Amino acid sequence: METRIERLCVERGLKMTGQRRVVARVLSDAGDHPDVEELYRRASALDQHISIATVYRSVRLFEEQGILERRDFGGGRARYEPTEDGPHYHLIDVETGKVIEFQDPEHERLMHTIAGRLGFDVVSLRLELFGRRQGAADKTSARVQAPASQPATNAPSDDDAPKAWTEESIKGTRR
């Protein structure tokens, strides 16, 4: 079955190579926010004949086409998700690194109000909330001193992905 991403590519006159199709499929199937390395891993499982350079080229292309959005949850790697789900934001659990998506129309409105007040139209925005589950004891205060920009130098920067990815992903990380 043809994925939405494939359809969009065809509409925009891009060649659908086997590799491109595989990357599109992997992205369509992903319910999380994989980085390039993880996309490459999943793609390789479906098709041996794919190189990581092609994955990089594909996500860049898809992003340029507005099919994908690049995210930065800290950890030094770009992460990706399809644009199909409409505007939404992310709440990152600082204890576990788990990512929760949420929407809020009121917030939407507020952003436009604020931008308007400054004389701007909103083109896009990003909002990431770092939080701790209510009632969770703070056993790790050192972790969350200054996570404002990157979640924290030493907080888990992983995701809602299966353990295997999580661990491998962190191992290869430079921070």
Added chain:
Amino acid sequence: METRIERLCVERGLKMTGQRRVVARVLSDAGDHPDVEELYRRASALDQHISIATVYRSVRLFEEQGILERRDFGGGRARYEPTEDGPHYHLIDVETGKVIEFQDPEHERLMHTIAGRLGFDVVSLRLELFGRRQGAADKTSARVQAPASQPATNAPSDDDAPKAWTEESIKGTRR
């Protein structure tokens, strides 16, 4: 005169070397959001005897101490600002890359409400708005297709800094 950053370092029992002092001074004087390369440039002007490795080590240290916050405005480099100014957000002009800081207590409240609804306490958050000056003709629609995460692959990722920095900064960028 001793900078706030220096004072905090001493309070936390860190040695104040000449280099550290210079980096602290440069950061205290910065009204913008310099990256490491720019910090190194400004520090070098004050003191020849400083290497970029030391600047990297200093900002990492300061960030761990909660004295600095790391920001990501796209462009592949981390940018820094002192934490002293209290919570505020950033509006990035997608045409010029100029960064405008703003606050909004209502937004503050809303974030706590939203997090609470999901069962979380807010530890920190980041909000970046990408906007276009009202009335500015859209001569560059290609630029802003999918800037949700990074401002845009090809939008200026510079700042409110002097032209000289802006240009050098972009030149060395990989995107």
Added chain:
DNA sequence: TTAACTGCAAAATATTTGCAAATTA
């Protein structure tokens, strides 16, 4: 057929680190 695409390895960019020498408290 041909313009677009891929793989590979090398380059570019950003950041970290090992170690010997220098410096602060």
Added chain:
DNA sequence: TAATTTGCAAATATTTTGCAGTTAA
């Protein structure tokens, strides 16, 4: 003087690119 810190250069990590060969339309 002892523990930290620095400079330098080399190592790592992520992403991009040149080029020759392959492939979709």
